[in-house]
Structures are given as structure tokens and as C-alpha cells.
Amino acid sequence: MNYSIAIDGPAGAGKSTIAKKLAQKLQYIYVDTGAMYRAMAIYFLDHGILPEDEASIRKACENVRIRIEYEEGAQQVILNDENVTARLRREEVGTMASKTSVYPEVRKKLVELQKELARVQNVIMDGRDIGTCVLPDATLKVYLTASVEARAKRRFDELKGKGETPDIQVIEADIRERDERDMNREVSPLRQAEDAVLVDSSNMTIEEVVECMEGLFHNKIKQR
Ligand code: DC
Numbered sequence: 001m002n003y004s005i006a007i008d009g010p011a012g013a014g015k016s017t018i019a020k021k022l023a024q025k026l027q028y029i030y031v032d033t034g035a036m037y038r039a040m041a042i043y044f045l046d047h048g049i050l051p052e053d054e055a056s057i058r059k060a061c062e063n064v065r066i067r068i069e070y071e072e073g074a075q076q077v078i079l080n081d082e083n084v085t086a087r088l089r090r091e092e093v094g095t096m097a098s099k100t101s102v103y104p105e106v107r108k109k110l111v112e113l114q115k116e117l118a119r120v121q122n123v124i125m126d127g128r129d130i131g132t133c134v135l136p137d138a139t140l141k142v143y144l145t146a147s148v149e150a151r152a153k154r155r156f157d158e159l160k161g162k163g164e165t166p167d168i169q170v171i172e173a174d175i176r177e178r179d180e181r182d183m184n185r186e187v188s189p190l191r192q193a194e195d196a197v198l199v200d201s202s203n204m205t206i207e208e209v210v211e212c213m214e215g216l217f218h219n220k221i222k223q224r
Helices: 015-026 033-046 054-061 091-100 104-120 130-134 148-161 168-184 206-223
Strands: 004-008 029-032 066-071 074-079 123-127 140-145 197-200
Touching (some): 004 130, 015 029, 029 033, 029 074, 033 091, 091 168, 104 130, 123 130, 148 168
């Protein structure tokens, strides 16, 4: 049987940073499920499909093929044979992904792919519904969160580091809006699984979170 670590939590809590580092330490495969919803969003954007147009989205789902590959350990997302990895992190793509991930057709397709990836190898997977829906039997489940203020500050620093002039209030408002949507949708909303460990990273460094999760994981394995 494979081992798996499920990390869920709101946007900006540091899930992918932590998951990547932990995956490297444990030599596990890191699966970024948000990237898959983002790839779907790129398809909708490229085809002029509006997020409220459920009928077109449902139909489009039949034509979308998403595949995951790894290049030197880094996840690549292939959308209908095109590598769209470089476009995934754009702001409009994240917003579109949040809006279109509410549809059952979109989720069904991606959850199947995610389950299959975890079936054949040891994985660390992050997203919103990993502990509750994709990997209900994960070896370790963590709900990684941080205050809105801490998450906004990190994003602010990240954008400043790229030479941009971000507005902290706009960032905070975006985060609140994204939380609201991800936590209150009907299908698989973001919530802490009953058996998930809550980790609040507001006042923790990246290294501290990684160490904490590594400890939690080794304890879980010992208990088995
Ligand atoms: O983690 P992220 O910001 O890349 O995710 C983008 C959006 O995709 C997020 O706002 C909600 C959706 N998502 C989801 O519904 N389920 C997941 N497992 C991962 C992401």
C-alpha cells in the first residue's frame, strides 16, 4: 500500500511551498491539484466560456484532456497536448479556477485523475478537498491555514519581490472573496476533515511548518 499526505487549506496558506519541500525530503511525488483546476480554467478562458455558463462548461469538460508529467521533479500540466504550466499562476486563471471548480462535472474529472495518481505511488497532494474527498484514507491529513492578514502580507512581499507595486487592501479583499467562494460552494467545499491535524502557519517559518509536518507523518507511520 502507498503512503499519502493530504494538505488542504485556503489560498495563500503556504500549502504548495510546504508540500514541495516535504515531498523532496521524503522522496514522494508532489501533486498540485489547484494546477489542474487552473488548467481547466485556461481552457474556458481560451474558448471564451463564461464562468456562469454551466451548460457550456459541462460540454467543454468532454473535450478537455489533462495530463500530469514531471520534469526534473517539477509538475507539468498538459492541456490537450499543450504544456500550460507557465500560464497557471496568473491572477485571472486563479479566479476563473475558483469560479468554475464549483461545477460537479469539472470536479469529477479531476478527482478521478488525482485518485489514480495516488493509487500508483506515494504522494503529497494539496488542494481543498483532498482529505475530505480525494484521499479519505490518507496516511496523514493536515489542514494548513493562516490568518487573512498573514496570507495577504506574504502575497504582498512576493509581488514586491517581483518589482510590482501591490496594494495590501486589494490583496486582502481578494483573499476574503476567494475564501468565501471556496468554503461555501455546494460541492466539496473547503473544510477541515474530522481526522485532519490543524496547523496554523501565521507565526511559523516555512522550515518550522515542514518540520512539524514531518514529525506528524512519522508519528502516524509508527502508530500503524
Ligand atoms: O490552490 P490554487 O489557488 O491553485 O487553486 C485554484 C482554485 O482551484 C481554488 O480557488 C479552488 C480550486 N480548487 C479546488 O476546488 N479543489 C482543489 N482540490 C484544488 C483547487
